[in-house]
Amino acid sequence: MTDVVSITVPATPDWNGVVELVLAGLGARLDLPYDRIDELQLATTTVLGDAVGPDIRVDASAGAESVDIRVGPLAAGADDAGRRRVLDALADAVELEPGADGTTWAVLTFARGGAR
C-alpha cells in the first residue's frame, strides 16, 4: 500500500514551516529516524526556494522501501549544479521531470532507513 499526503501552499517562505510540519507528521507515522525527517525537510525547503508562484504543491508518497516527495511547479533554474549537489547529499535520488506549461517538478526519493 502507498500512502500519499498532499499539501498546496502559497509559494512564499512564510509557508515553509507548514510544509515542514506536515512532513514531520508523515515521517513520525512512518517511524523514520528524526535526522532523516530533518533532512527530508531540509531538501524539500531547498526545492521550495525554486517555486514559481502563486502556489506550490508537495505530494509525499510513502512506499514500503522509500518516501517520494514531488514538488512543483519550479523555475527553470532548479537544475543548478550547486543546488543539485546539496539535494544529492540530502536525498537518495533526485529527478527533475517536466510538468504542464513548461514547468519543472522535482522528485526527491528517501530510503526508509537512517540518515545518509
Added chain:
Amino acid sequence: MASNDQRALLVAYLNQGDVRARDRLVEELMPLVRSLANRYAGRGEPTEDLVQVGAIGLVKAIDRFELEKGVELSTYAVPTIVGEIRRHFRDRTWAVHVPRRLKELSMRLARTRDELSAELGRSPTVAELAAAVGVDEEEAIDALEASKAYAPRSLDQPYDEDEPGRLPGLADEERGYAALERGSVVHQGLDALDERERRIVVLRFLRGMSQSEIAAEIGISQMHVSRLLRKALDAMRGRLEEPEVRA
C-alpha cells in the same frame, strides 16, 4: 573576602544605601558568576552574555538579601544567578514567541535526542523520543518543530582558540568546493556565509558527512548542526534573491 567583610558591605548597602558597597560585593562575587555561567557554555549562547545575565541575578540577590537570615551571600545568590541564566535561555534566545511549555519540552527533547543517539548508535525516531520524555508523538513533533525558532549561537565566534577566526583544514576544502561549483548559484551564495557556516556546508555537502558526524567533529549537538545547516541554506537563498547576485 572574609564573610565578616561581606556582611559589613551588605549592612552598608542594605541599611545605609551605600551603592559603592554593593559594587564592591558584585566585583568580589563575579568569579562565582563566571563559574556558574561556564556551566551553561556551549548551549548556543555566548558565555560573556551569560556572565552579564548572571551578574544581573547577582545584583538582584544582593538587593533581596535579608541580613537576619544568617546565610552566606554566595550561598543565597547561587539560585538567583542560575535562575536568571535559565530565564535567559527560555525567554531571549527564541526568534519567535513559543509557549514556555514547548520551550521546556524542546530542550528536554534536545538532550534526550543526543542521549538516545549515543545509546542507540543512530538517530532516534519521534516515537522513541516521545516515549523517553513521556509525551505523545504530536506533542513531540510540536516541540521539535518549535525548536527551529531557537536562534543559533553567533557564528562569528572563533572556532579554533589557538588561531582565532580560522577554521582548521577549511581552506583546502573551500578551494576545492569553489572550483567544483564555480558559476553555480550555490557558489555565489557561499559568499553570504561566515566561516563556521561554510565549514558545515562543506562537511555536509562536499564530504558527505552526516549531521551526527559533523556534530562529533565540531563538538556541538546534532540539533545545533541541523539549525546551522538551515541557517546556512537560508542565508544562501537570501543572498541569491539579491538582484546583483542574480544579475
